[in-house]
């Protein structure tokens with residue numbers, strides 16, 4: 001057996017899990033980790049908490065220190081001691097897989113981490129200022145705790161790295177493109193996992209399908225996937241472009257920023273905060289970034305909640321149209337992440353826009369908490385799937401494949 005530790009480090013949290021997998025054959029079905037833990041660094045003003053799940057037990061523990069190195073060490077110690085012990089010592093871990101948000105155009109697949117890879121992740125910090133430093137920190141902490149263990153980077157940008165240049169470039173002076181100002185796209189691990197899963201469910205090779213995957217969570221993006229390649233996506237140079245999101249505005253006229261700087265003396269940091277933290281569903285509704293609260297607000301007659309919802313749907317329709325025309329056809333529409341997996345009404349409204357193409361949603365199936373099934377009606381021209389995204393499992397799969405290719 002091979003034990004793969006997955007680290008998914010964000011700016012405010014650290015999610016980790018351990019998969020115990022067959023050494024010879026990678027299971028096709030999604031596997032459950034034998035241990036999982038989640039640190040919330042922001043839980044209280046000066047001390048975080050973490051949850052651990054293993055051996056059928058769930059524990060809620062307080063971190064002894066808010067220092068990330070000590071916190072991760074304390075979390076990893078629950079792998080080898082106490083009620084959640086699943087391995088005898090750290091040397092039983094064969095490989096560590098990291099989710100890395102930004103790999104630029106350098107990486108199109110999972111990559112063994114060495115000093116060059118770390119240098120690239122460091123160089124890309126200006127493009128992913130909250131994520132890439134957290135990933136580097138995670139990589140270095142693992143190095144110090146688990147010494148020379150092989151570590152793998154699985155990039156969120158990798159799946160989009162084969163996008164045609166005309167879809168990736170912005171119509172600005174060419175020198176900027178040469179300096180790396182272009183569309184990179186994000187949520188790639190999720191889009192790729194969902195595309196593969198849908199091809200399995202449709203029993204057709206991914207290389208023969210045209211898909212739109214809708215990752216609708218706190219962050220939202222669409223990907224147009226043709227023959228297994230992401231040819232277009234709504235997020236761009238940063239995860240701020242495209243759809244309306246929980247707290248992010250998505251695309252706006254860039255001249256608004258110039259106006260605010262010129263006429264209202266806004267500084268870059270303030271604009272960054274407003275567009276990333278105070279916009280989207282939260283900014284328009286004034287209630288919350290959470291789609292559940294928006295829908296509750298609508299029921300209570302809140303007009304701003306209704307406006308936020310209607311805008312979310314309008315932008316989803318616009319971006320669906322854009323992905324659809326990039327693809328020039330569509331075999332299946334796929335929903336995933338918090339809103340995509342759980343919001344019946346968002347799926348229903350999204351599908352309405354494609355009814356002129358013969359897409360027909362089965363409203364009963366849509367209402368029936370569907371996961372991993374086609375929820376279109378039997379004579380719909382386009383299939384509709386709800387897929388539970390499994391980023392950690394996808395990272396474990398990619399890491400396993402790389403490990404296997406290296407050891408043969």
Ligand code: AMP
Nearest residue numbers: 217218219290291292337338339342343
């Ligand atoms: P994620 O980023 O994938 O974890 O998604 C988180 C978001 O999913 C939340 O902020 C909510 O907006 C949304 N969400 C979660 N559960 C539901 C639900 N039952 N109905 C509607 N939206 C939901």
